[in-house]
Amino acid sequence: MTMLLKKEMYSTPLFGYELLDNVFGCKSKFKMENLQRYGDSSPRGIASIILSNYENQRSSLQIPFSNVAHVVLVLNSDAIDVFLDAVALLSKFTWNKNVVVFCTKHSLSPMELVQIYHCKLAESKFIVQGNTYQECFQAAKHFASQEKAIFIDSQFSYQFSLIGLATVANEIIETQENTETLIIPSRLFTIGSLLVGGVSIFVKKVKPATKIILARLTEEENQGLFPDILQVGWKSNVHKDATLHTFFEHLDANNDGLVDNLDTKAFIREIFGQNWEFQEEERVLGFADFNGIVTEEYKKAWEEMPICGSQLTKYLSEESLIKQNFLDQVVSITETEAGIAFMRCLEYTHTQADGRGVLSVAALWNKKLGLDNQQNVVGLISGGFMDLISFQTLLDYCLALSGYNFSIHVQVPDTTRSVSKLLQILGANNISVYDVTFDRTGNSSVYGANVIIQCLSKGFEQQNLISQILIAQGYKASIKSAGTDPSQPPNLTIFSSPVCSKSKTDNPYVRRDINQITPQSIHLAWERIKGNALRTPTYPDKYYSQICGCKIYLKFENIQKTGSFKIRGSSNMVLRVLEGSVRPKGLVAASAGNHSQGVALVSYKLGLPCAIVCPTYAPDGKLNYTKKYGAEVFKVGSSLEESAEYAEKICKERDWLFVKPFNDVDIIEGQGTMGLEIFEDVPDIDTVLVNVGGGGMIAGIALYLKTIKPKIRIIGVQSEVVAPLLDYKKTELLRPIPVGTTTLADGVNVRIPGGVHNEILRDLVDEYVSVSENEIASTIVNLLSSSRTLSEGAGCLGLAALIHKKVEVKPEEKVCVLLCGGNLDMSTLKQIYEYGLRSLGRFFSIHLTSNDSPGNLSKIISLATQSDLKLQDVKHIRGVGDINWNEVTITISFYSNSFKQQIQFLKALVKEGRRPTIVGREFIKDHELIYEPFDNLLKEKINSKPSHFLPIPLTSTTDNNKVLS
Numbered sequence: 001m002t003m004l005l006k007k008e009m010y011s012t013p014l015f016g017y018e019l020l021d022n023v024f025g026c027k028s029k030f031k032m033e034n035l036q037r038y039g040d041s042s043p044r045g046i047a048s049i050i051l052s053n054y055e056n057q058r059s060s061l062q063i064p065f066s067n068v069a070h071v072v073l074v075l076n077s078d079a080i081d082v083f084l085d086a087v088a089l090l091s092k093f094t095w096n097k098n099v100v101v102f103c104t105k106h107s108l109s110p111m112e113l114v115q116i117y118h119c120k121l122a123e124s125k126f127i128v129q130g131n132t133y134q135e136c137f138q139a140a141k142h143f144a145s146q147e148k149a150i151f152i153d154s155q156f157s158y159q160f161s162l163i164g165l166a167t168v169a170n171e172i173i174e175t176q177e178n179t180e181t182l183i184i185p186s187r188l189f190t191i192g193s194l195l196v197g198g199v200s201i202f203v204k205k206v207k208p209a210t211k212i213i214l215a216r217l218t219e220e221e222n223q224g225l226f227p228d229i230l231q232v233g234w235k236s237n238v239h240k241d242a243t244l245h246t247f248f249e250h251l252d253a254n255n256d257g258l259v260d261n262l263d264t265k266a267f268i269r270e271i272f273g274q275n276w277e278f279q280e281e282e283r284v285l286g287f288a289d290f291n292g293i294v295t296e297e298y299k300k301a302w303e304e305m306p307i308c309g310s311q312l313t314k315y316l317s318e319e320s321l322i323k324q325n326f327l328d329q330v331v332s333i334t335e336t337e338a339g340i341a342f343m344r345c346l347e348y349t350h351t352q353a354d355g356r357g358v359l360s361v362a363a364l365w366n367k368k369l370g371l372d373n374q375q376n377v378v379g380l381i382s383g384g385f386m387d388l389i390s391f392q393t394l395l396d397y398c399l400a401l402s403g404y405n406f407s408i409h410v411q412v413p414d415t416t417r418s419v420s421k422l423l424q425i426l427g428a429n430n431i432s433v434y435d436v437t438f439d440r441t442g443n444s445s446v447y448g449a450n451v452i453i454q455c456l457s458k459g460f461e462q463q464n465l466i467s468q469i470l471i472a473q474g475y476k477a478s479i480k481s482a483g484t485d486p487s488q489p490p491n492l493t494i495f496s497s498p499v500c501s502k503s504k505t506d507n508p509y510v511r512r513d514i515n516q517i518t519p520q521s522i523h524l525a526w527e528r529i530k531g532n533a534l535r536t537p538t539y540p541d542k543y544y545s546q547i548c549g550c551k552i553y554l555k556f557e558n559i560q561k562t563g564s565f566k567i568r569g570s571s572n573m574v575l576r577v578l579e580g581s582v583r584p585k586g587l588v589a590a591s592a593g594n595h596s597q598g599v600a601l602v603s604y605k606l607g608l609p610c611a612i613v614c615p616t617y618a619p620d621g622k623l624n625y626t627k628k629y630g631a632e633v634f635k636v637g638s639s640l641e642e643s644a645e646y647a648e649k650i651c652k653e654r655d656w657l658f659v660k661p662f663n664d665v666d667i668i669e670g671q672g673t674m675g676l677e678i679f680e681d682v683p684d685i686d687t688v689l690v691n692v693g694g695g696g697m698i699a700g701i702a703l704y705l706k707t708i709k710p711k712i713r714i715i716g717v718q719s720e721v722v723a724p725l726l727d728y729k730k731t732e733l734l735r736p737i738p739v740g741t742t743t744l745a746d747g748v749n750v751r752i753p754g755g756v757h758n759e760i761l762r763d764l765v766d767e768y769v770s771v772s773e774n775e776i777a778s779t780i781v782n783l784l785s786s787s788r789t790l791s792e793g794a795g796c797l798g799l800a801a802l803i804h805k806k807v808e809v810k811p812e813e814k815v816c817v818l819l820c821g822g823n824l825d826m827s828t829l830k831q832i833y834e835y836g837l838r839s840l841g842r843f844f845s846i847h848l849t850s851n852d853s854p855g856n857l858s859k860i861i862s863l864a865t866q867s868d869l870k871l872q873d874v875k876h877i878r879g880v881g882d883i884n885w886n887e888v889t890i891t892i893s894f895y896s897n898s899f900k901q902q903i904q905f906l907k908a909l910v911k912e913g914r915r916p917t918i919v920g921r922e923f924i925k926d927h928e929l930i931y932e933p934f935d936n937l938l939k940e941k942i943n944s945k946p947s948h949f950l951p952i953p954l955t956s957t958t959d960n961n962k963v964l965s
Contacts, residue, residue, distance in 0.1 A: 004051050005167055008094050009044055010037050014175045014378065015534055017561060018601065019628055020348050024364040026371040031172050034353050034384025034788045035537070035556070037094075040234035041168055041195055041382045046086045047094070048164020049157050054150050061148055068097065070149035073119075074140045075103035077133045080111060080301040081154040083161065085118035089238045092122035093542075099124040100149070102140035104133060110290060111297040113264060116271055117247045121239045126271055158194065162316075166198035172378055173206055181211045181371065183379040185359035189216065189318050190302045191231055192356060195382060197316035200326040213329045214318065215363040217338060217355070225339050225394050226355020226386075230298050233354070233385035237543075237786075244294060245868075245897045248287050255904050257866040260284045287868045331368040336401065338362050343398035343826060345381070350559050350822030352391075352788040357381040384788030388842045389870060389895040391785075392833055395826070400482035403460035404827050407452055410470065410477040414440065414449040422451065425473070429466050430620070432456040432827070456827045458620050509580025512665045514699075514756045522672040522704050529571040529670060532605060534560055538681035538816065543786050548802040550809035553682050554787065557674060558795050558822030562625075564747070565674060565697060565820045566591075566598035570659050572670030574602050577657060584657035586610060590644035593622025594747050594794075594821055595661040600629035602659075611656070613647040615640055617742050617749070621825035638740045640750055662696030663755030672700030678816050679708055687815045689798030689807065692716040692725060692768070693748030697820065699757035702764035715807055716761075716768045717797040719745040723770040724753060729762060744776050744832075747794030747821050769807060771800040774835070774923070779803060780824070781836025790829070795821035838920065841899035841930070843872070845891060845919040848909070852878065852888040860892070863912065867905035870895035891919070899930050906934040910941055 016029035033041040054065050061068065071091040073084055084101075091097040101116075101124045108116070119126075127143075130136035144151035172179060184199050186192040200212045235242040251263045261282055268274075285293070314320065321327040333341075338355065341362035345353045353361065360379030363369060371377060386394070399405045408426075412418040419436070426433060435454035457463050463479050470477040536556050544552040557565045570589070577584060586609040589599040596612040603610035610631040614623060616638055623633050634650075637643040640661070651658040660667055674697070678685060688705060690698040695716075702714045718725060721743040724734040737751040754761055771779075776793045779800035783791050791799075798817040801807050809815055824832075837843035850856050857874070864871060872893040883889060896902045909916050915938065921927045928935070 005044055005047055005164060008037070009047055010035065010537070010539055011171055012036050013534070013537055013559070014172060015349070015559065015561075017348055018604070019625070020364075021373075022628075024371070024377070025367070025373050026364075026375045026377050027373075028364060028377045028379065029176060030349060030360070031168065031378055031380045032349070032351060032559075033168060034351050034357050034381045035539075035559075037539070038234045038237040039383060039385045039788050040231070040237075040354075041165060041380075042086070042231065042234060043090060043238075044167055045161030045164040045194060045198075046083060046090050048167075049083060049087055049152065049160045050091060050095070050150065052156070052160035052163065053152050057150060060145070061150070063148060065095075068148065068150055070100055070144070070147050071097045072100045072102065072140050072144040072147075072149045072151045073124075074133075074137050074152075074154065075101055075112065075115070076154060077104045077106040077136070079304065080109070080115075080297070081157065082298065082301050083154070083157045085115040085122075085242075086232075086235060087152055087157075088119040088122040088124055089235060089242060092124075093238050097150070100127060100140075100143065101125070102127050102129050102136050102143070104128070104130050104136045108264075108268070109297055110294050111301065113251075113267065114244060114247055114294055117250065117267075118235065118239075118242050120271060121241055128272060128274075162194050162198045164198075165195045166202040168195075168380065169199040169202040169206075172380075173203065176376065176378065177207075178376050179207070179210055179378045180375050181213060181369070181377045183213045183215055183360040183363055183369075183377065185356050185380060185382055186214055186216045186318075187226075187231065187356040187359070188229060188299070190299065192382075193316040193318075196318075197321060197326070199380065200321060204326050211328045212326065213331060213363065213369060214327050215331050215333055215359040215368070217359060218332045218334055225335055225342075225390075225397060226358075227390050228354060228385060228387065230295060231354070231356060231383065232298075233387065234383065237385065244291055245287065248290055249898070249900060257868055257904065258284050258286055259290060286866075329369075331363050333359050333362045333366070333368075337366050339394060339398045340401055341365050342394060343402060346790055347826065350563050350790040351381070352384045352386055352784060352790070353381045354383040354385050357383045386785075386788075388781075388785055388837060388840065389897070392837060392843075392895065395830055395833065397482075399456075399826060399830060402826075403463055403481060403483050404456060404458070404830075405454070406457060406463050406479055406481040407454050408466070408470070408477055408479060410451050410453070410475050411448055412451055412475070419451060422453075422475070425469065426453070426455065426466065429462075429469060430458075431462070431466055456830075458624070458825075458827070509577050509582065514665055514668070514760065517665060517669045517672065517700070517703050519676070519704055519707050522669055522676050522700070525572045525669045526673040526676055528575050529568055529673065532561070532571040532575075532602060533567045533673075535677060536560055538678060541787070544799070544802070544817075548809060548815070549811060550802075550813040550815050552802070553678075553685070553814065553816045554799075555674065555678055555681075555816055555818045556787075556789060558789055558791050558819040562594070562597035562601050563792075563821060563823040564594035564598065564795075565671060565818075566595045566661075567601060568598075568673050569662075569664075569667035569670035569696060569700075570595065570598040570602050572673075573659055573664060573666035574599075574606065574657070576666050578606070584608060586654060586656035587659055588613070588647050588651050588654075588656045589659045589661065590614070590640060590647035591661055592618045592640060592746050592749055593626070594823060595659075596626045596631065596633070597622065597629065597823070599659045600626050600631035603631065604629050609656075611647075611650050611654075613637075613643045613650065615643045617740075617746065619746060619823075619825050619828070621828075622823050625823070641752060662694030662750075662753070663757070664696070665756060668696045668700040668703070668757055670700070671697040672704045674818065675701035675704030678818075679705060682814060682816060684814060685709075685712060685816050686813045687713040687715065687807075687809065689715045689717055689801060689815065689817050691745075691748055691794055691797040691818065691820050692718050693750040693753065693794065694755075695725070695750075695753040695757055695761050697818075698765060699760040701818075702760055706764045713766045714764060715798070715801075716765050717801045717806075718768065718770045719743045719748060719776065719793070719797065720770040720772050721745075722749050722751070723768070724751060725761065725768045726770055728768065729765070732762060743793065744773050745793035745797060747792060747823075748797070749794075767807075769801050771797055771804060771806060775800045775804045777832045778836050778839050780829075780832050781840070783819070789819065790822045790824055791819050792821045792824040795819050837895070839924055841896065841902065841924075843893070843895055844902050845873075845893040846906070846909075846916040847889060847891055847919060848914050848916040849883055849887055849889050850914070852886050857890065859912070860890070860909070860914075863908045864892075864894060864905055867901055867908065868897070869901065869905055903931065903934050906931075907937050910934070910937050913941075915942075
């Protein structure tokens, strides 16, 4: 089954990270099923159901699987088949099989309606047959036999799914035979029993000595931070509309946020073309109630689904697995512990885990297991789906717990000068301020005010420092934070076993010419560095293929050790030196962050001291991780060139080796190993998009690929703000970039690229393009949601170029996009994410003018409740703009599930006689088309009954003018 699944499911990576080993106190690796196709381990089980039924029917079908045109399902009127809609979705969108669903005419539950909707998304054909389930079953089986179709016999679905999920364990053992402890996560055990049972039973049968630990979320905290309690969110990665909320909107014919029996009967007629009983009692449901009913039905279906006269779930219960010695230990994780682990997983592995998958990380991070530092431990990250709004909520919560968000409460004289001085102190200490409020009541004196300042910091250390500074300057200040200051793990100081630590005196190190880099030398480089660097996966991506109009492959170098490709080049250079006659005394590098971490990790693994020089704009997050590898860090210079000058000065003073970031043959050769991996993974690749800073990476990749296959197109992508190479192929001149220029893509902020590889940049790169800052920001959010991996600004330039049509591609063209880095500070991610949500229709703000009277705000919020919006913020502005003395301008921000949901609320406001203005709508692509229904209604109301509308504030945006013109 493992071999069958590998054709359509991914063999996911099993990766380890030195910094996490240092935190956990053991040798750890993670099986990243959050990177699985569709973002969860569950599709393995669903695919196994389809493939296993085919294998059972192969002799009667007498045709290869690829030639089977149909899959036949039966909607069980006696007991709900929890797998039915998932089988339909995968059959259609993974294998392009036509789906036929047989059913009897019976009373349909809300959950069955959801399944029917998902089958409709899979373009299924529905056939009503028979008066009983058995009659319908036999009719479906006969139809499948006649049509040479795969018949899905649901009575075996649990067993087949169990086999598919057990392939996770098979891959773990194949990759790391010496696994001593395996951690399996579980949220709702009944729903997760197949994964826990399949993995634990397989491992114990093959490697009985392996200790199996179940990490579970405490039952009372199962529905808080991670709302996808049923673990079905991954279906929306198969089809974007396979969500409960989208189905609810589909049912809601009146667009009023409510569903009644007429709505459901209309849906049934839409599917079956005839009237059909839905339920006996008349019900009107909002989304929250509808969601609750479906959730309970789904849980019950898992608990009661009959299998061959018995219940497999009883055999796979937690108690049964412990009794049979398939589980050795169970640890409980609190919601707070899971939340912190969610963010640490994002920071260290640069991947997103869901509410179940994160539990194995939490068990290790919170030292629940009592492991020793030599033990080989594998944690299973079983899924990564996270709704956009849930991610934002969780990120805010985790930032507060981790010391990134905090408030300063300080008493100052009630003057503008005193507040200005206070803000200057905060700015001088790199504290970002996002809100300031004043309390002139209570404990404040007549001449003073209590100022509450909401801030972003880099952690508890920075919070404590600013508190000390304020108190030292005489302020009565206190710091308030949601989290507590935990003891931080020490930086790496104990050197691991050195790799190639002894020099070979008979083979002196010789610097080479760029022409000596060949495919053969790059193969040797890959063998040289494979002990330091990970072989990152290259996966096809259906979502981006549809968006970009070609066949997209993503190379996930953002989950590389140190979060960047830089470890490849630095490892190759230093290890080549160690193969020579002189062992360096230490390593020095100049870098904005990623190269510094690569050099620091190499120095740690080889037992060498390390010094890093970075420009003043280098992100603190990257530098903090550099320090964690034990490196000495200097912030010198306003550009990378100035930092390099200081680094060379250190080299001369200490007689250490200078590891250049890009202008070195060994570095370029090491980066070329990515080209080797891309070609091995996708031999018929047509185009590769590579992000460009100094040009070392694109030079190495181009040297390999263009030599192997000259017709491959190599495209370099830069930030519009720092794009010195944009005209290079025509003029051989660099565009001048002012000193001190900053960009979200800090990793490619190189004013003067090139060097020994100038000819490569000119002759082997086919084209250079650039992308804007907002295009980079929106791509970061989009990529995190779709791929469950985190990219920094410099890491996703190629993808941004494709999404925003900066590169011409053909429908059948195979295009590989390199995601080269994932080191993005969490507080920066928060800022970027809010922008991304707005552009995707998941967040919006409005201005409106209202009577300043009690109860008026509640009327507005009640309309938002009917539209199922999530309130984010409310602000009142009085006495400003063209408003009357008894009026107020209100700014309200909401999270939404779609633009349609926003428009529903906006139209409700208009019908109530209000005139809302959407803040920042001009930054949303196609906003005039998106908001056209709202705009039209507003114009109609203004023209027909202008007296019903309140005056427009003087501060209104140009959107009002657009609406009224």
